[in-house]
Structure formats: C-alpha cells, structure tokens
Amino acid sequence: MSGIHSVSIVGTGNIAHHLGKAFRDAGVPISDIYGRNSASAKELGLKLNCAVVASLDDLSGDLILLCVSDDAVVELASGILEHRRLAYTSGSVPLSSLPNRTFSGVFYPLQTFSKNRDIDISIVPFLIEGNTLQHESELMQLASRISQQVLSANSNDRLHYHVSAVFVNNFVNHLFSKGKEHIEEHDLNWEVLQPLIHETMAKISDLEPLQAQTGPALRNDKRTIERHLNELEGKSKEIYTLLTQSIQQSSEK
Amino acid sequence: MSGIHSVSIVGTGNIAHHLGKAFRDAGVPISDIYGRNSASAKELGLKLNCAVVASLDDLSGDLILLCVSDDAVVELASGILEHRRLAYTSGSVPLSSLPNRTFSGVFYPLQTFSKNRDIDISIVPFLIEGNTLQHESELMQLASRISQQVLSANSNDRLHYHVSAVFVNNFVNHLFSKGKEHIEEHDLNWEVLQPLIHETMAKISDLEPLQAQTGPALRNDKRTIERHLNELEGKSKEIYTLLTQSIQQSSEK
Numbered sequence: 001m002s003g004i005h006s007v008s009i010v011g012t013g014n015i016a017h018h019l020g021k022a023f024r025d026a027g028v029p030i031s032d033i034y035g036r037n038s039a040s041a042k043e044l045g046l047k048l049n050c051a052v053v054a055s056l057d058d059l060s061g062d063l064i065l066l067c068v069s070d071d072a073v074v075e076l077a078s079g080i081l082e083h084r085r086l087a088y089t090s091g092s093v094p095l096s097s098l099p100n101r102t103f104s105g106v107f108y109p110l111q112t113f114s115k116n117r118d119i120d121i122s123i124v125p126f127l128i129e130g131n132t133l134q135h136e137s138e139l140m141q142l143a144s145r146i147s148q149q150v151l152s153a154n155s156n157d158r159l160h161y162h163v164s165a166v167f168v169n170n171f172v173n174h175l176f177s178k179g180k181e182h183i184e185e186h187d188l189n190w191e192v193l194q195p196l197i198h199e200t201m202a203k204i205s206d207l208e209p210l211q212a213q214t215g216p217a218l219r220n221d222k223r224t225i226e227r228h229l230n231e232l233e234g235k236s237k238e239i240y241t242l243l244t245q246s247i248q249q250s251s252e253k
Numbered sequence: 254m255s256g257i258h259s260v261s262i263v264g265t266g267n268i269a270h271h272l273g274k275a276f277r278d279a280g281v282p283i284s285d286i287y288g289r290n291s292a293s294a295k296e297l298g299l300k301l302n303c304a305v306v307a308s309l310d311d312l313s314g315d316l317i318l319l320c321v322s323d324d325a326v327v328e329l330a331s332g333i334l335e336h337r338r339l340a341y342t343s344g345s346v347p348l349s350s351l352p353n354r355t356f357s358g359v360f361y362p363l364q365t366f367s368k369n370r371d372i373d374i375s376i377v378p379f380l381i382e383g384n385t386l387q388h389e390s391e392l393m394q395l396a397s398r399i400s401q402q403v404l405s406a407n408s409n410d411r412l413h414y415h416v417s418a419v420f421v422n423n424f425v426n427h428l429f430s431k432g433k434e435h436i437e438e439h440d441l442n443w444e445v446l447q448p449l450i451h452e453t454m455a456k457i458s459d460l461e462p463l464q465a466q467t468g469p470a471l472r473n474d475k476r477t478i479e480r481h482l483n484e485l486e487g488k489s490k491e492i493y494t495l496l497t498q499s500i501q502q503s504s505e506k
Contacts (some may be wrong), residue, residue: 014467026469036298037337049410061504064395068475069472070469070474070476070477071474071475071476071477090477091477092295092469092474092476092477092480092481093477097309110445110446110448110449111448111449111452112449112453112456112465112467112468113467114460114464114465114467117456117459117460119452123448124399124448125445125448149445149448151445156439157439157441159480159481159484160436160439160441160484161434161436161441161445161446162477162481163435163484163485164432164433164435164446165432165446165449166468166469166470166481166493167428167429167431167432167435167445167489167492167493168428168429168432168450168453169449169450169452169453169467169468170467170468170469170471170496170500171428171468171492171493171496172425172428172429172453173422173456173457173462173465173466173467173499174451174462174466174470174496174499174500175420175424175425175428176420176421176425176457176462176465177462177466177503178382178420178499179417179418179420179421180417180419180461180462182413182416182420182475183413183414183417185414186409186410186413188410188413188414192363192378192404192414193414193417193418193421194458195363195364195376195377195378195402196363196364196365196418196421197421197422197454197457198421198454199364199365199372199422200365200421200425200454201450201451201453201454203365203367203370203426204426204429204450206288206370206445207367207370208433209426209427209429209433210428210430211367211428212321212365212367212429213423213426213427213430214267214365214367214422214423214426215277215365215419215423216323216326216345216419216423217419217423217427218423219322221322221323221324221345222324223323223324223345224323224324224343224344224345224346224415227345227412228345228412228415228416228419231412231413232416235495235499235502235503236420237500238421238495239424239495239496239499240419240420240424240501242492242495243288243423243424243427243492245488246427246431246488246492247423247424247427248490249488250427250430250488
C-alpha cells in the first residue's frame with residue numbers, strides 16, 4: 001500500500017473543522033472521526049458526512065490525523081496501534097515525543113482558526129515533518145491537495161515559527177482586546193480605531209516593523225507616557241510599561 | 254474676518270508632511286512653514302511650494318497648526334502671540350494646557366504616519382476641539398476639507414482614544430518586530446508568517462477580539478507555553494509571560 005487515500009480525524013475543535021472541510025472540498029476521503037466529546041463528534045460527522053466511531057481502534061483511514069491541543073497529542077497517540085500511520089497538527093510538540101512508531105509525522109497549518117469563520121486554506125502554509133522520508137513525502141502530497149504553500153520543517157524550526165505566530169497573532173489580538181476594553185470603559189466608539197488598525201496591517205506588508213514604528217514610546221514623549229499610565233491599571237498598565245520599555249530598547253539597538 | 258482661509262505649519266515631521274500634502278491637494282493655501290531644523294523645513298517648503306520663515310512671529314496664516322511632538326506643544330505655543338488662532342495635532346495634550354489664548358484648539362488625526370508612505374487622509378478620523386464654539390466649528394470645517402471622518406472630542410475622550418491607539422498600533426507593531434526578530438535569529442523566512450498576519454487583521458473586522466482569540470495561552474497548554482518560554486530571553490520572554498497571564502485573566506472574566 002502506498003500513498004494516503006483516506007484520512008481519519010481525531011478531535012472536534014477548530015482545526016478539525018477547518019481541515020475536515022478542506023479535505024472534503026478537495027475530494028480527499030474522510031473515513032471517520034473520533035472525539036472525546038460525542039456531541040461535537042456527531043456534529044462534525046454530519047458536517048463532513050462521515051462515520052463517527054466510539055474508539056480509536058475503530059478508525060479505518062490510511063492516515064490518522066490528530067487535530068487536538070498540543071498537550072493531548074502524546075497521550076492520544078499512545079492509544080493508537082504503533083504501525084498505524086499518524087500525524088498531528090500541533091506547532092510545538094517535537095516529533096521525538098512519539099518514539100517507536102512506524103510512521104509519525106506533523107501536519108501543522110500556520111494559521112488561526114475560529115469555528116464560524118471561513119478560511120482560504122489554499123494560502124495557509126503547512127509545515128510538514130515525517131519520521132521517514134516516505135511518510136514525510138506522503139504528508140506533503142496530502143497537504144498539497146489543499147494548500148499551495150507546503151514546506152518541510154523540522155521540529156526546531158516549527159517551534160520557532162510557532163513562537164513567532166504567538167507574537168504576531170495571539171498577542172496582537174489580545175492588544176486589540178485591551179484597546180477595545182479601554183474604549184468601552186469610557187463609552188467611546190471602537191469603530192473610530194478601525195482605519196488605524198487597517199493601516200497598521202497595511203504598513204507591515206510594505207515596511208520593516210522597525211521602520212513602521214511610531215508613537216510616544218519611540219519618541220520618548222515622557223509627559224504623554226505619564227498621562228497614559230495615569231489612565232490605566234492592572235494588566236493594561238503592566239503591558240503599557242513593559243512594551244514601552246521594549247520599544248525603547250529596540251530603538252537603541 | 255471669519256473662516257480659516259490659510260494655514261501656517263509649525264514642524265517638519267511625519268504629521269507636518271502628511272497634513273501639508275493633504276491641504277495642498279485639497280487646495281487649502283499653506284502660507285508658510287516654520288521648523289527648528291532648517292534643512293527639514295526647507296525640504297518641506299519645496300515639497301509644499303510655500304515660504305519657510307525663520308521665526309514664529311513671521312507666520313502669516315489664518316491658523317497656526319503645531320505639528321510637533323506632544324511634549325513640545327506648550328513650549329512652542331508660548332512663543333506665539335496670544336491672539337493668533339492656534340491648533341495642535343497632539344492626541345494627549347489637554348486643551349487646558351494652553352490657557353489665556355484667544356483661540357486654541359486641537360486638530361488630531363487618529364492615524365500612524367511614516368514619511369515615505371502615502372496615506373488616504375480622507376478616511377482618517379480627525380478629533381477636533383476648540384476653546385470657543387466658533388474656533389471649534391472652523392477647525393471642523395477645515396478638517397472636513399481633507400477628511401470625511403471629522404468628530405468633536407473633548408480632551409478626556411481624545412486621551413482615551415490615544416491610549417487605545419497606542420495599544421492597537423504602536424504596541425501591535427512592536428509585537429511584529431519581536432516576532433520577526435525571533436524568525437531572523439533562527440534564519441527562517443518571515444514571509445511564511447504573512448498569511449497569519451493578514452488573517453489576524455481580517456478577523457478583527459468581523460469578530461470581537463475576545464471571540465477571535467486562539468492559542469496556547471487561551472487553552473492553557475502548559476507544556477507549549479513552557480517550550481516557548483525556553484526559546485526566549487530578555488524583553489521577549491517578559492512580554493510572553495505578561496501577555497500570557499493577561500490573556501488568561503481576560504478569558505476568566
């Protein structure tokens with residue numbers, strides 16, 4: 001048997017939904033799915049029009065794809081027969097965490113997924129790794145069926161990309177939360193900030209982030225920084241203080 | 254005399270460049286400019302095709318617009334005759350910092366400006382305040398000649414918007430710097446992060462930031478967080494720790 005002709009999906013979260021949908025749309029057969037939460041598994045099974053199984057042993061796809069949180073990968077893999085072909089979608093779990101398997105691999109989409117939001121999977125970078133050349137090559141072929149951006153990356157490089165992704169997505173999004181929280185605490189209009197957010201992103205396509213930097217921290221406008229800190233408390237104040245220091249440190253380099 | 258028929262610009266930085274260009278393009282006469290740095294003033298004068306004067310006393314526009322850093326507004330204003338019509342572009346300086354003037358006001362564009370990057374001024378929100386109704390109304394009319402988004406905002410509200418702007422622009426951009434720094438330290442490819450950055454911004458137009466949040470901090474993937482922290486040092490490590498705590502605190506609310 002060569003090639004991956006069908007996929008079993010383990011997990012029912014955001015990544016399982018989006019990858020499942022991408023496989024379905026690309027005509028990759030999804031044999032079945034398994035999830036600890038049976039209601040979620042049933043819902044996803046209906047959406048993907050595939051069987052829902054009650055045990056990992058019942059999964060019948062050529063590849064078992066673990067779409068679960070990073071911390072659950074190792075434990076779940078231990079419940080799957082060693083000779084089954086396996087891959088997981090986690091950014092940070094090193095492949096060496098799954099020793100003694102015939103075929104283990106990584107199928108990591110570098111993107112943020114939310115359930116009720118469509119994503120163009122075809123431009124999502126997939127970072128692929130396999131414990132054998134053959135397995136890696138087959139995972140890359142599978143990824144190529146749904147995306148035009150397929151890269152081979154070892155566990156260290158994938159971890160570095162994941163760290164950077166946390167900064168440019170998770171932390172950036174949290175700063176939007178904090179900015180919005182401040183606006184709403186004062187009964188002002190969040191929409192007024194939208195052109196600035198739009199330009200923040202547009203800038204980053206054209207300029208180096210260091211060139212794009214502006215604001216009171218960079219200019220060391222001490223009185224402005226003091227006025228801003230007087231407005232803030234708790235974590236927002238700590239974030240303001242630390243990021244101001246960090247901007248100033250970066251500009252001195 | 255009623256209405257502002259010409260503008261004198263003080264300052265030669267990013268805001269002076271962009272507002273000057275916007276006035277020129279909208280047909281608002283720029284009488285002259287003044288800047289401490291005479292080479293920069295000459296350059297801007299050539300660009301805007303207007304006179305460069307050697308002293309604040311020589312400025313002849315109906316309105317003197319201080320396009321200078323927040324910390325320089327008060328000092329510069331003290332060198333301008335009290336009866337001259339004045340406004341400044343700062344987000345954080347309260348109008349009460351300029352008492353005893355006949356006409357003082359604020360002309361604050363809520364946007365990030367870099368010199369070599371064009372901006373569509375017509376969608377930039379201008380937050381306007383005047384010490385008299387007449388002055389405020391005239392500043393709003395002037396802003397309307399270059400932008401479709403003109404708001405009246407008092408000094409407190411403007412300060413709140415400015416704080417939020419620092420979070421959603423200055424701090425967000427710095428996180429891009431930090432993310433890029435990490436990628437380059439490991440000789441990896443920053444372009445791989447671009448689809449994620451693009452989706453981060455696209456999401457924020459459609460979803461609440463709290464709904465858009467994903468990642469190891471939100472899921473409390475302890476082993477992932479530990480792996481990431483082991484990768485980092487200095488300010489990047491401090492930022493990772495603080496923003497992880499802050500995301501977790503926000504999700505508990």
